[in-house]
């Protein structure tokens with residue numbers, strides 16, 4: 247199978263959201279970065295499929311040059327090659343993001359054959375647009391199933407499972423297809439040290455697409471009110487137990 | 501101006517989140533609604549017209565077909581905007597529509613205003629809308645301008661009250677032109693799963709553990725307390741990543757969102773992505789050895805110290821209080 251996984255670099259925000267002075271982004275000077283959990287599971291799912299069926303995994307990201315770090319993480323758990331689309335230091339809206347991904351996929355497919363499966367997260371962790379995967383699927387005229395908690399491939403078909411109230415909904419679609427996955431579909435592995443070293447040798451290609459003007463134009467970010475209350479300290483250690491039970495009584499839950 | 505709202509329903513009743521979407525739509529104009537099936541569910545809808553798509557092939561959910569049906573109504577009604585609840589289906593159907601018509605979609609909005617500045621003539625004249633939308637699962641808001649003649653907007657769950665009222669909408673039934681391609685992606689099968697115990701999303705009390713619990717076995721004392729309180733057990737992502745608990749127990753941005761009367765966070769630091777899942781709780785009690793942990797800035801009560809001593813002490817105190 248030829249599989250493409252799209253991942254996005256996002257900051258590890260910790261305990262508090264702090265904005266830059268121009269209110270256009272999170273202040274990330276003191277933060278680490280990661281891949282969104284949904285997409286991390288997307289990479290793991292691709293690795294499992296290739297372990298089972300054979301094939302090759304390409305990982306694609308649109309982001310800053312530092313996003314190579316996140317691509318290398320995926321190469322360390324089993325992806326074969328990476329493509330980094332430079333975002334030019336600005337956030338792209340979901341339509342522009344999808345368009346850049348589609349252009350890259352078309353070039354890749356012309357050169358190396360069709361991707362049997364294109365994997366997205368259900369939504370990006372930071373902007374949560376819930377649409378890039380669906381847009382890409384439409385542009386490529388492929389079926390798309392979203393929010394997967396289960397996936398298996400057999401005889402050129404993908405069996406896709408969603409968790410819904412009271413159980414699971416199952417979809418069966420022919421490949422090539424697009425899927426978007428949720429955290430919990432699997433438990434991603436940790437890379438071994440030798441795998442991390444090997445990942446350094448794997449190829450990462452760089453492309454600099456042109457950013458179109460945004461049709462969903464970010465004006466500014468706002469930290470919602472309500473952060474920063476201060477807890478009433480009921481006590482230190484086990485001696486606080488009676489005070490806790492008192493509170494539970496007041497709340498009517500004890 | 502007319503705003504078209506996609507309304508979801510189940511068992512003859514309109515979905516609460518769709519009623520919230522209706523409240524949102526009303527801040528923009530006069531809503532008309534579209535439902536797929538469910539002509540019997542319209543009496544809670546205080547709108548003039550309900551367009552009901554009727555086709556047996558849509559008895560099972562098919563996002564492409566829903567988007568086609570919605571597209572037909574759009575072409576008929578020529579609304580100034582299209583709104584849906586920010587549910588899995590609401591977001592998915594709007595994204596299909598957005599992709600087909602190359603329109604922008606603003607997901608999970610909490611507010612909308614029509615711009616009347618020189619830059620935009622107001623939505624009436626096909627101008628611009630400014631929305632406030634949710635990012636990071638609710639930990640951050642964004643103000644954004646939607647550049648479109650037909651803005652597509654989904655509404656963040658629980659950001660607005662549900663529209664209440666009785667109505668007698670004119671029901672316009674129609675048979676949507678659904679083609680095979682629209683039905684390629686359709687629910688093929690529903691597998692029932694009975695979940696044992698108290699559901700995390702609906703529990704009145706949640707006893708939740710983080711890295712501070714130390715191990716899978718460490719959850720024993722949390723289970724014991726939870727059993728006394730008829731509570732569900734939750735956890736942080738560190739716990740699920742370590743394999744101590746299943747992902748179904750995870751609370752947070754990429755886990756379950758809970759809204760109990762009391763959320764007890766044991767050994768959880770209070771990362772924004774965790775808070776995104778438990779800020780709907782009426783009260784939060786943090787049990788943490790670090791008096792500086794960020795969770796304290798999101799909690800109502802705190803006990804400082806080692807949870808392995810504190811949790812069993814609370815359990816013992818509860819038992820003592822209950823014994824005659």
Ligand SMILES: Cc1cc2nc3c(=O)[nH]c(=O)nc-3n(C[C@H](O)[C@H](O)[C@H](O)COP(=O)(O)OP(=O)(O)OC[C@H]3O[C@@H](n4cnc5c(N)ncnc54)[C@H](O)[C@@H]3O)c2cc1C
Nearest residue numbers: 371710711712736737752753754755767768769773789807
């Ligand atoms: C996009 C994204 C999505 C995410 N989604 C989620 C999500 O859905 N849910 C989620 O939980 N996380 C999520 N995370 C991860 C999140 O950022 C944190 O890493 C995680 O919540 C931390 O878990 P924790 O509080 O258990 O661990 P830590 O941050 O390590 O905190 C452990 C706490 O335990 C306390 N402690 C230690 N020992 C004891 C003891 N003996 N007694 C009492 N207290 C003790 C410490 O003081 C500390 O405060 C997400 C991250 C990203 C980037």
Ligand SMILES: Nc1ncnc2c1ncn2[C@@H]1O[C@H](COP(=O)(O)O)[C@@H](O)[C@H]1O
Nearest residue numbers: 252253308366367369370375376377378
């Ligand atoms: N900048 C990006 N680079 C690569 N993939 C992306 C990017 N933005 C979004 N995606 C993919 O599209 C999915 C949905 O994103 P969104 O529509 O923004 O919620 C994400 O989970 C990713 O898989």
